Structures are given as structure tokens and as C-alpha cells.
Amino acid sequence: MLSGSLSVLLLRIVLGRLATMAITLFGVAVIVFVVIRVVPGNPVAMMLPPGATEADIARLNALYGLDKSIPEQFVIWLGGVVQGDFGTSISTRQPVLDLVLGRLPATLELSIFALVLAVIIGGVMALTGTRFRGTRTEGAVDVANGVGLSVPDFLWGLVFILLFGVLWPIFHISGRISPALDLPFVTQFYVFESIVRLRFDLWWDLLTHMFMPALALAIPLAAIISQLLKQSLKETMHLDYVVLARTKGYGENRVIVGEALRNAVLPTLTLIGVQFTFLIGGTVIIERLFSYEGLGNMAIDAVINRDLPLIQGIVIVFALIFTVVNLIVDMLYAVLNPRLRHA
Amino acid sequence: MSAFLEIEGLSAVLAGTGARLLRSVSLAVDTGEVRGLVGESGAGKSMIGKAVLGILPKAVRVAEGAIRLDGHDLLAMRPADRRRLIGSVAALIPQDPLTALNPSKRIGPQITDRLVDILGWGKADAQARALELLGEVHIEDPERVIGRYPHELSGGMRQRILIASAFAAEPRLIIADEPTTALDVTVQKQILKLIGEMQAHHGTALVFVTHDLGVVSKVCQSLSVLYAGKVVEDARVAxxxxxxxxxxxxALLAATPKYTDPAASLQPVDPSVIEAVTAEVAVADREWIHGR
Structure with missing residues (x-):
């Protein structure tokens, strides 16, 4: 149903964003590059045994290029990045790009699953609260929103581990997939590939690993979605076109979903874009908590090891995800809001 | 034979305070009749239309009285049946065309949605009906307009579309709630003419809510004058x-500006008349409270 004018608009949004995306990524690169070099902690000192000589330190510094000035190091690194070379990890001695790309799919699957959960939970709560506004049900939704908003994701993670990993062990609390399984996968997108290969046994194992970390990440976002969507639905329900629809013979459910929802969802969509980037940020702690082998978990190891090239690579990838998410939100906005077309 | 719409002793109160917004309103509208509801802002003229169409605000409650539409007692019906009945025999022409169309839906479905969803028409029939109606309300190039979104059309065009939508299901009663108030003067005249034309063509009963006695004299056959939610006069227009x-x-008639001498004719309603009518309302309220 994409009309011609809509495709043109979407293309214009993408092209318009490319320049700002490049500038944003460059800015992020500069900041992270400088910051991790001026804060205390030296990767070389971490690698050498106690009692290493000054000459040993100087030799290793020269090996990793750390004896040059920061601007010089940056230019060398950026030259590599432009050619697709993000350098070599100091702690694992593997190419940074391979490491990051190996872990990125796990984090993407976790975040997207969490986002889907958040949208479903938040959407259902908002619609329920709107349908039964002014009753105790709406009060219950408000209370649930308050709790969801005030407890951070990692605390939910701890609670879930305690409840469903220890007291009632229903879910796996550690890792991405059971280690004993024989994996036929060729990509790192395990969930996606298990569906394509119709291996629902593996899919279920992945899901039972992913469910608790994803839910922990999803709850705060679900509460935000629920609160904002319910608020804008409530305002929309008083608008003239919604009242007019009631006179046409539509019942409450149809009026909410058919008339109000599409218009009320727009402000929420913008917020989901912003909050989704926070959710991805939250994966750093949550992946650690559930020993989930994703990018966030690797980021913590990289920081502990002062693995400068790896930190840089991970941060750049996170920044890239953030900018792409914002781009997608802008495009969705254009699809849902006809007033933005023909502009 | 009884009238198509009959309102008998309808009182509505504001929940919480118990203040009466409608005070034992009675009126009847025959098939094909055009009745004006006239009064100042806050006199309750729109409230009567909302009560008939089942769209009273949540804070307003009907305390007593009856509304009969096509012989059915609306207040005694199950809500789902009432909605269906209202949707199939009655319609609203709203006040503000800029806010009464859904901004994210195309024009065509907004005209015919009740035909398809409530009355079970097929898509093709509905489309043909939309084109026919757009022709009736004098919109050029209906094929193009049904695919447009509201923001692409002018206020006058949107009001024409809302009129088309109101007449879509051949309703037998239309409530026009100040349908020209939000439009500029030249467009007002065209829309007024169009509503009269459509009403005559379809033979629909029309309740015309307005504060403009001039409009009533042109469009209506009968009128009810409201003050503070009370019908103070019910008469043939002539x-x-x-x-x-x-x-x-x-006093209201004397306060209507005349085009021959607008400056001299712009008179507020005489305060002594307001005092008298307010006293009359207070007496009615005392009797009402006493009777309960």
C-alpha cells in the first residue's frame, strides 16, 4: 500500500539522514577515542607480568602504537576504519570487527525480543486502561505502570533469577543456548535461523534462555509505553472525530482501536525510538547478569582488560545502532502520519 | 401518528454537583420536519442533540424523562442495540469540520464506514455510494477526493464531506450542531443552502442547533427556544x-443584528427579562426538587 509519494518521502528521509549519521558517528569516535586514552589504566600494564622492565613496556607500547600522540593514533585508527579494519583486540589478538560482528546478532535478537515484549505488554495495558477508564482496572494499570517505571531493569533481572531460576527453576538463567546442544547454525542469528530451519527444539531452548533477560529489559519500557499511550488515547477519545464515530453505531472497542489508536500512537512511537536506545544500553548489565554472550557482555570484558581497540569498535557499533533506530522511527512516523506526506 | 423523535420531560444533571443542565425538556420532530433549537451559549441546545445521539459526556447523567426515536425508547434499550439503532436511522453534522474528520484516514472510508461496518454493505457498493454522495454535495472530481486525507482539503470542503457522510445511510433524522459556526461567512451561506437542499431532497427530519435566529427563519419550520436548559417557547417559525x-x-429577537442597521440593532438582551426568566427557571427547579 506504499504510494509513490510515500516511497519518495522515505527515500528523502534516508538520504537526509546519511550526512547527520556520519557526523554523529565521527563525533562518537572522537570522544570515545580520547576518553579511554586519558582515563587512568593502561592496557600494556595489564598484560605484562609484575617485574617487567621499562624496555618491555616501551616495546609493547610501540607494538600497539600507544607511544604516538593521541591525534596521530586517531588518524591511523580512522584510516583503518574507513577501509573496514577496526584494529586488533589487545586481549584476544583477534580482529575487532570479527569479534563485534560475532556478538552483535545475539544482542540484536535480545533487544528486539525485549522491544516486542515491551510493545505487547505496554500496548495491552494502555488499551485495557483506556477501555476501562474510570474504573478499578484503570487504577490497577496505573499502579503497575508506577512499579514498572520505578524499578530498574537489572533489579528485575535479579528478581527473576531468584524467582524463576532458583526458587522455581522454570527458565534458564545463564547463557544463550544450552551448551550440550549440537548447533547447525551458519549465522549468529540463532533465533532467526532456528525458525528458518524449522528447528523448533532449538528455538524453544533459545527462547527459554532469552525470556528472562528480555523481560527484565522490557518491563521499564513497557511501563513507559503504557503510560504515554494511555494518556494520549485518553485525550484522543474526547476529540470530535471519535465522538462522531460513536454516533455511527460503533462500540467502545471499535472506537478505541479503529479511530483513536492510530492517531494516539504517534507520540508514543517517538518515545519508543528514544527509549529503545536506552534498552540497548541496558543490555550491557543484563547480559552480564545472565551470562548472555552478547556485545554488552563483551563490552564489560573489554573495559576490564583496557582493550582499547575493542572498546572503540563496540562503542561505534552501539552508536550505529542508535542512529539506525532513530532513522527507522522517522520512517515509521511518515508511514503512519499522512500529514507528513506531500510536504 | 406519533413524531419520529419525541423527547418527553428530559432532565440531565451534572454528576457530583447534581446541577440540572436540561430542565424537563419536551419537544417533537416529525418526519421531514426542520426544527431549530435556539438559545445562548450554555443554554443546553447542543446537550439535547448529544442526549439523542447517545454521546453525552461521562459527567452528565439523564435523571428522568424519555427519548423515543422511531418509536423505540432509547433510554430503556440495551446500549449495543441503541448504538445500532442510532447509527442506522440518525446522524450528526458536527460543528467544526477541521476536527471532526479522522486525520489518518482517507475521505472515502470516512463517508461510508457505517455502511460497511454497521449495515453490512460491500466495498464496491460503498465506493459507488461515496462517489454519488460527493456529487450531491457538489464536490468536483469525487474520484480524486475519496482518496485524499482531510488535511489536504479546505474547511468548506470538509464540511461538505461531513454532510455527505451524515446522509450516507439515508438517515431519517439528522442533528446539525451549529454546522456553520466554524466557517467563514461566504462558506456559511453555501453550506446552509446545501443542508437545506439535501434535507429537501432526502426528506430527512432535521434538528438544527444554532444561536442565529436569522438562520432559523431561513431553514426551519418550527423552533424551540431554550434558556438555561428549559424550553421557554415552542412555536412554528412563521x-x-x-x-x-x-x-x-x-428580547432575543430584538437582540438579533439587522443588516439594514447593524450598529443600532446590536443590543444585549434586556437585564430585566433575564431576571424574570431566571426566576422562572428557579421556580421550576424548586418544583422539580420538591416533586422528587
Missing amino acids: DFFAAPRHAYSR
Whole structure:
């Protein structure tokens, strides 16, 4: 149903964003590059045994290029990045790009699953609260929103581990997939590939690993979605076109979903874009908590090891995800809001 | 034979305070009749239309009285049946065309949605009906307009579309709630003419809510004058303009600006008349409270 004018608009949004995306990524690169070099902690000192000589330190510094000035190091690194070379990890001695790309799919699957959960939970709560506004049900939704908003994701993670990993062990609390399984996968997108290969046994194992970390990440976002969507639905329900629809013979459910929802969802969509980037940020702690082998978990190891090239690579990838998410939100906005077309 | 719409002793109160917004309103509209509901802002004229169409605000409650639409007692019906009945025999022409169309839906479905969803028409029939109606309301190039979104059309065009939508299911009663108030003067005249034309063509009963007695004299056959939610006069239009019976009606008529001499004719309603009619309302309220 994409009309011609809509495709043109979407293309214009993408092209318009490319320049700002490049500038944003460059800015992020500069900041992270400088910051991790001026804060205390030296990767070389971490690698050498106690009692290493000054000459040993100087030799290793020269090996990793750390004896040059920061601007010089940056230019060398950026030259590599432009050619697709993000350098070599100091702690694992593997190419940074391979490491990051190996872990990125796990984090993407976790975040997207969490986002889907958040949208479903938040959407259902908002619609329920709107349908039964002014009753105790709406009060219950408000209370649930308050709790969801005030407890951070990692605390939910701890609670879930305690409840469903220890007291009632229903879910796996550690890792991405059971280690004993024989994996036929060729990509790192395990969930996606298990569906394509119709291996629902593996899919279920992945899901039972992913469910608790994803839910922990999803709850705060679900509460935000629920609160904002319910608020804008409530305002929309008083608008003239919604009242007019009631006179046409539509019942409450149809009026909410058919008339109000599409218009009320727009402000929420913008917020989901912003909050989704926070959710991805939250994966750093949550992946650690559930020993989930994703990018966030690797980021913590990289920081502990002062693995400068790896930190840089991970941060750049996170920044890239953030900018792409914002781009997608802008495009969705254009699809849902006809007033933005023909502009 | 009884009238198509009959309202009998309808009182509505504001929940919480118990203040009466409608005070034992009675009126009847025959098939094909055009009745004006006239009064100042806050007199309750829109409230009557909302009560008939089942869209009273949540804070307003019907305390007593009956509304009969096509012989059905609306207040005694199950809500789902009431909605269906209202959707199939009645319609609303709203006040503000800029806010009464859904901004994210195309024009075509907004005209015919009740035909498809409530009355079970097929898509193709509905489409043909939409084109026919757009022709009736004098919109050029209907094929192009049904695919447009509201923001692409002018206020006058949107009001024409809302009129088309109101007439879509051949309703037998239309409530026009100040349908020209939000439009500029030249467009007002065209829309007024169009509503009269559509009403005559379809033979629909029309309740015309307005504060403009000039409009009533042109469009309506009968009128009810409201003050503070109370019908103070119910008359044929010809009789009313020849000799209004109630003092408030006379004052209201005297306060209507005349194009021949606008400056001199712009008079507020005489305070002594307001005092008298307010006292009348207070007496009615005492009797009402006493009777309960």
C-alpha cells in the first residue's frame, strides 16, 4: 500500500539522514577515542607480568602504537576504519570487527525480543486502561505502570533469577543456548535461523534462555509505553472525530482501536525510538547478569582488560545502532502520519 | 401518528454537583420536519442533540424523562442495540469540520464506514455510494477526493464531506450542531443552502442547533427556544417571527443584528427579562426538587 509519494518521502528521509549519521558517528569516535586514552589504566600494564622492565613496556607500547600522540593514533585508527579494519583486540589478538560482528546478532535478537515484549505488554495495558477508564482496572494499570517505571531493569533481572531460576527453576538463567546442544547454525542469528530451519527444539531452548533477560529489559519500557499511550488515547477519545464515530453505531472497542489508536500512537512511537536506545544500553548489565554472550557482555570484558581497540569498535557499533533506530522511527512516523506526506 | 423523535420531560444533571443542565425538556420532530433549537451559549441546545445521539459526556447523567426515536425508547434499550439503532436511522453534522474528520484516514472510508461496518454493505457498493454522495454535495472530481486525507482539503470542503457522510445511510433524522459556526461567512451561506437542499431532497427530519435566529427563519419550520436548559417557547417559525409569546424570545429577537442597521440593532438582551426568566427557571427547579 506504499504510494509513490510515500516511497519518495522515505527515500528523502534516508538520504537526509546519511550526512547527520556520519557526523554523529565521527563525533562518537572522537570522544570515545580520547576518553579511554586519558582515563587512568593502561592496557600494556595489564598484560605484562609484575617485574617487567621499562624496555618491555616501551616495546609493547610501540607494538600497539600507544607511544604516538593521541591525534596521530586517531588518524591511523580512522584510516583503518574507513577501509573496514577496526584494529586488533589487545586481549584476544583477534580482529575487532570479527569479534563485534560475532556478538552483535545475539544482542540484536535480545533487544528486539525485549522491544516486542515491551510493545505487547505496554500496548495491552494502555488499551485495557483506556477501555476501562474510570474504573478499578484503570487504577490497577496505573499502579503497575508506577512499579514498572520505578524499578530498574537489572533489579528485575535479579528478581527473576531468584524467582524463576532458583526458587522455581522454570527458565534458564545463564547463557544463550544450552551448551550440550549440537548447533547447525551458519549465522549468529540463532533465533532467526532456528525458525528458518524449522528447528523448533532449538528455538524453544533459545527462547527459554532469552525470556528472562528480555523481560527484565522490557518491563521499564513497557511501563513507559503504557503510560504515554494511555494518556494520549485518553485525550484522543474526547476529540470530535471519535465522538462522531460513536454516533455511527460503533462500540467502545471499535472506537478505541479503529479511530483513536492510530492517531494516539504517534507520540508514543517517538518515545519508543528514544527509549529503545536506552534498552540497548541496558543490555550491557543484563547480559552480564545472565551470562548472555552478547556485545554488552563483551563490552564489560573489554573495559576490564583496557582493550582499547575493542572498546572503540563496540562503542561505534552501539552508536550505529542508535542512529539506525532513530532513522527507522522517522520512517515509521511518515508511514503512519499522512500529514507528513506531500510536504 | 406519533413524531419520529419525541423527547418527553428530559432532565440531565451534572454528576457530583447534581446541577440540572436540561430542565424537563419536551419537544417533537416529525418526519421531514426542520426544527431549530435556539438559545445562548450554555443554554443546553447542543446537550439535547448529544442526549439523542447517545454521546453525552461521562459527567452528565439523564435523571428522568424519555427519548423515543422511531418509536423505540432509547433510554430503556440495551446500549449495543441503541448504538445500532442510532447509527442506522440518525446522524450528526458536527460543528467544526477541521476536527471532526479522522486525520489518518482517507475521505472515502470516512463517508461510508457505517455502511460497511454497521449495515453490512460491500466495498464496491460503498465506493459507488461515496462517489454519488460527493456529487450531491457538489464536490468536483469525487474520484480524486475519496482518496485524499482531510488535511489536504479546505474547511468548506470538509464540511461538505461531513454532510455527505451524515446522509450516507439515508438517515431519517439528522442533528446539525451549529454546522456553520466554524466557517467563514461566504462558506456559511453555501453550506446552509446545501443542508437545506439535501434535507429537501432526502426528506430527512432535521434538528438544527444554532444561536442565529436569522438562520432559523431561513431553514426551519418550527423552533424551540431554550434558556438555561428549559424550553421557554415552542412555536412554528412563521408564528414566532410574527409574534413571539415569551418575553425572553422577544428580547432575543430584538437582540438579533439587522443588516439594514447593524450598529443600532446590536443590543444585549434586556437585564430585566433575564431576571424574570431566571426566576422562572428557579421556580421550576424548586418544583422539580420538591416533586422528587
